[in-house]
Amino acid sequence: MxxxxxxxxxxxxxxxxxxxxxxxxDYESSLTHVEALERGGADAxxxxxxxxxxxxxxxxxxxxxxxxxxxxxxxxxxxxxVADLDVDVPLVCMTYYNLVYQYGTEQGPRPFVERAxxxxxxGFVVPDLPAEEAGPLRAACxxxxxxxxxxxxxxxxxxxxxxxxxxxxGYLYVQARLGVTGAQASVSGQTAASIDRLSDVDxxxxxxxxxxxxxxxxxxxxxxxxxxxxxxxxxxxVAEGVENDDPTGAVADRLESLAAELSAGAExxxxxxxxxxxxxxx
Amino acid sequence: MTGSESRSGDGSFGGYGGQYVPEALMPAIEELTxxxxxxxxxxxxxxxxxxxRRLRDFGGRxxxxxxxxxxxxxxxxxxxxxxxxxxxxxxxxxxxxxGQVLLAKYMGKERIVAETGAGQHGTATAMAAAHLGMPxxxxxxxxxxxxQRPNVFRMKLNDAEVTPVTTGRGTxxxxxxxxxxxxxxxxxxxHYVIGSVVxxxxxxxxxxxxxxxxxxxxxAQVREGAGGLPDAVLxxxxxxxxxxxxxxxxxxxDGVDMYAVEAGGSSLDVDEAxxxxxxxxxxxxxxxxxxxxxxxxxxxxxxxQIVESHSISSGLDYAGVGPELAHLVDEGRVTxxxxxxxxxxxxxxxxxxxxxxxxxxxxxxxxxYLHEHHADLGGVVIVNVSGRGDKDLESVIEETAERDVPNxxxxxxxxxxx
Ligand SMILES: Cc1ncc(COP(=O)(O)O)c(C=O)c1O
Numbered sequence: 001m002x003x004x005x006x007x008x009x010x011x012x013x014x015x016x017x018x019x020x021x022x023x024x025x026d027y028e029s030s031l032t033h034v035e036a037l038e039r040g041g042a043d044a045x046x047x048x049x050x051x052x053x054x055x056x057x058x059x060x061x062x063x064x065x066x067x068x069x070x071x072x073x074x075x076x077x078x079x080x081x082v083a084d085l086d087v088d089v090p091l092v093c094m095t096y097y098n099l100v101y102q103y104g105t106e107q108g109p110r111p112f113v114e115r116a117x118x119x120x121x122x123g124f125v126v127p128d129l130p131a132e133e134a135g136p137l138r139a140a141c142x143x144x145x146x147x148x149x150x151x152x153x154x155x156x157x158x159x160x161x162x163x164x165x166x167x168x169x170g171y172l173y174v175q176a177r178l179g180v181t182g183a184q185a186s187v188s189g190q191t192a193a194s195i196d197r198l199s200d201v202d203x204x205x206x207x208x209x210x211x212x213x214x215x216x217x218x219x220x221x222x223x224x225x226x227x228x229x230x231x232x233x234x235x236x237x238v239a240e241g242v243e244n245d246d247p248t249g250a251v252a253d254r255l256e257s258l259a260a261e262l263s264a265g266a267e268x269x270x271x272x273x274x275x276x277x278x279x280x281x282x
Numbered sequence: 283m284t285g286s287e288s289r290s291g292d293g294s295f296g297g298y299g300g301q302y303v304p305e306a307l308m309p310a311i312e313e314l315t316x317x318x319x320x321x322x323x324x325x326x327x328x329x330x331x332x333x334x335r336r337l338r339d340f341g342g343r344x345x346x347x348x349x350x351x352x353x354x355x356x357x358x359x360x361x362x363x364x365x366x367x368x369x370x371x372x373x374x375x376x377x378x379x380x381g382q383v384l385l386a387k388y389m390g391k392e393r394i395v396a397e398t399g400a401g402q403h404g405t406a407t408a409m410a411a412a413h414l415g416m417p418x419x420x421x422x423x424x425x426x427x428x429x430q431r432p433n434v435f436r437m438k439l440n441d442a443e444v445t446p447v448t449t450g451r452g453t454x455x456x457x458x459x460x461x462x463x464x465x466x467x468x469x470x471x472x473h474y475v476i477g478s479v480v481x482x483x484x485x486x487x488x489x490x491x492x493x494x495x496x497x498x499x500x501x502a503q504v505r506e507g508a509g510g511l512p513d514a515v516l517x518x519x520x521x522x523x524x525x526x527x528x529x530x531x532x533x534x535x536d537g538v539d540m541y542a543v544e545a546g547g548s549s550l551d552v553d554e555a556x557x558x559x560x561x562x563x564x565x566x567x568x569x570x571x572x573x574x575x576x577x578x579x580x581x582x583x584x585x586x587q588i589v590e591s592h593s594i595s596s597g598l599d600y601a602g603v604g605p606e607l608a609h610l611v612d613e614g615r616v617t618x619x620x621x622x623x624x625x626x627x628x629x630x631x632x633x634x635x636x637x638x639x640x641x642x643x644x645x646x647x648x649x650x651y652l653h654e655h656h657a658d659l660g661g662v663v664i665v666n667v668s669g670r671g672d673k674d675l676e677s678v679i680e681e682t683a684e685r686d687v688p689n690x691x692x693x694x695x696x697x698x699x700x
Contacts, residue, residue, distance in 0.1 A: 052557075052587040053455070053573060055462045056304045062449060069557075074585050097302055098572040102586030107570060128302045128572070153306035155469060160308060178306055179467035 004090030015227030023073035040259020058182030123147030184210035214265025221269030293483025298605035373669030399454030400597030401433025403477030478521025479604030482575030493527025513660020545593030595643035
């Protein structure tokens with residue numbers, strides 16, 4: 001368990017924020033995998049709580065969700081997992097609203113958030129919860145001191161951006177391209193423009209969707225991102241391990257080494273960034 | 283618009299409804315809401331006039347309200363059939379598909395995506411898209427592709443691309459998720475023609491408005507034919523579009539009872555450990571939750587994971603249901619009931635033999651309920667014949683051979699299939 005504040009992830013230099021689906025392919029291996037991410041340089045970690053209908057996910061994460069659910073993952077097991085984790089960086093729960101809404105005996109997000117606070121989670125990303133529906137979860141997050149991270153899409157215009165910013169805290173999850181999650185060979189050309197138009201927003205901006213290499217992480221940070229979020233490329237390593245029946249330790253080593261590459265890429269991008277005329281923004 | 287909509291602005295039906303979708307889709311949903319209000323509710327640029335003209339000339343509307351002579355005699359009840367099976371394509375689905383493809387055209391969209399369970403909505407959308415000159419891609423679960431081959435071929439004949447969905451059990455639920463993924467990738471020029479009164483606002487209201495032509499016609503026709511309003515209206519409920527279409531104009535008529543007939547499958551139990559419900563009865567046994575963009579009644583386990591549904595009819599095989607229908611059930615205005623696979627199959631054969639109408643397996647559920655409960659329904663009953671059964675013949679041969687259907691014809695000649 002950790003009890004970090006999300007702002008610590010962005011405090012010195014760019015944040016590398018990896019994602020894994022919790023419980024994929026089983027509880028124990030998944031603990032080892034997530035701990036390897038911290039060794040690889042994670043500044044915060046997004047932990048996916050699997051939902052049976054992951055409409056914002058591409059095939060890689062969809063399949064991870066199936067593996068995890070088949071191995072018996074539930075919201076209670078997820079919270080147990082977070083409590084069992086031996087990491088120090090802040091942890092974010094990434095899941096879909098129905099699981100948040102159903103948890104506990106009363107319907108509504110409060111019991112879920114209360115339990116999340118108990119196990120030391122720092123915040124939430126809920127991809128099927130736009131600003132319009134975020135009120136109740138926002139209120140529960142305020143009550144327990146947790147962050148609600150909004151996703152900004154390439155289609156988000158000025159008006160919507162204002163709405164999003166008004167309900168979010170922690171950081172903004174900047175979706176690098178349209179579509180669903182999934183590793184891509186190259187970073188979308190939309191990224192720089194997406195970051196540019198967020199320059200006035202007073203929250204760290206972490207870019208995700210499609211990043212799979214240190215090179216891409218460098219490009220995104222050089223373009224002005226405060227952090228990079230990487231999911232499918234890491235989940236692919238887990239899937240490959242399952243496919244080849246590799247020992248957990250070997251998979252963890254590969255996760256750690258890709259994490260280190262991505263984290264170093266982010267640092268490199270930061271160093272290559274043109275100095276701002278009015279001095280450093282941080 | 284009349285009916286049970288409590289706030290026209292956000293599509294909330296007594297707490298059900300809403301817009302639970304990824305942010306990437308929200309601008310498109312705002313744009314669609316604006317187009318719905320202007321064109322559908324406001325008839326801007328004569329949208330509704332063109333829609334009605336095309337429903338008549340291309341779609342074959344109005345459909346008859348036929349008095350079913352032999353069923354009336356058998357049940358000692360005046361039974362009227364609203365013949366949506368006579369709409370072009372063979373089901374009520376064209377009412378909505380034509381409305382939405384036309385709206386997409388008014389909005390300047392360039393591509394149509396849709397999902398389909400029974401293939402009826404996919405077929406209707408492919409037809410409407412061909413009719414209006416729009417490229418169209420239809421997602422369909424692999425299992426449903428096998429159950430509904432004639433419709434798959436019809437979609438292809440109409441130049442639609444049919445994309446198999448292999449995730450989960452390969453039925454409608456997975457096809458809807460996959461279509462949402464496509465929409466999220468191509469949202470700038472693509473319109474998602476959702477197939478029922480489900481999904482985020484404005485879909486449930488908009489699809490209901492396109493389907494309301496069923497009850498608008500039926501209400502006038504029954505007053506003329508029977509000299510008054512019916513005692514009951516029956517319609518099968520998958521997502522609930524033919525149901526809401528058949529009910530909408532009767533919601534304000536307190537003397538008219540409305541029955542949403544769900545697929546009882548093989549049993550109304552849920553096996554939480556296996557993650558399956560051997561039925562699709564979300565109104566009858568579901569609980570409140572959020573799926574595919576709306577808060578509604580769902581088949582889910584106690585953790586909020588959606589369970590796999592089952593029905594002999596792919597068009598009813600869905601774990602969710604429209605939010606307005608869920609609300610009308612809570613209000614006590616609509617009664618949710620169910621009919622199991624066996625009774626639906628029996629009703630399929632009975633209607634075919636006694637009335638010369640081969641109904642869709644979906645529709646057969648409504649007739650199964652009529653058969654079991656006609657004595658409690660009052661003197662005048664309308665059954666919505668949501669579609670015809672040509673698409674189901676292969677499944678019916680297989681399912682009939684597998685069970686002991688007392689009123690089936692001699693099946694021995696069909697042992698090798700059709
Ligand atoms: C003939 C027919 N009836 C009913 C349905 C169920 O859909 P809904 O409940 O939206 O009317 C379908 C769905 O494909 C259908 O094809």
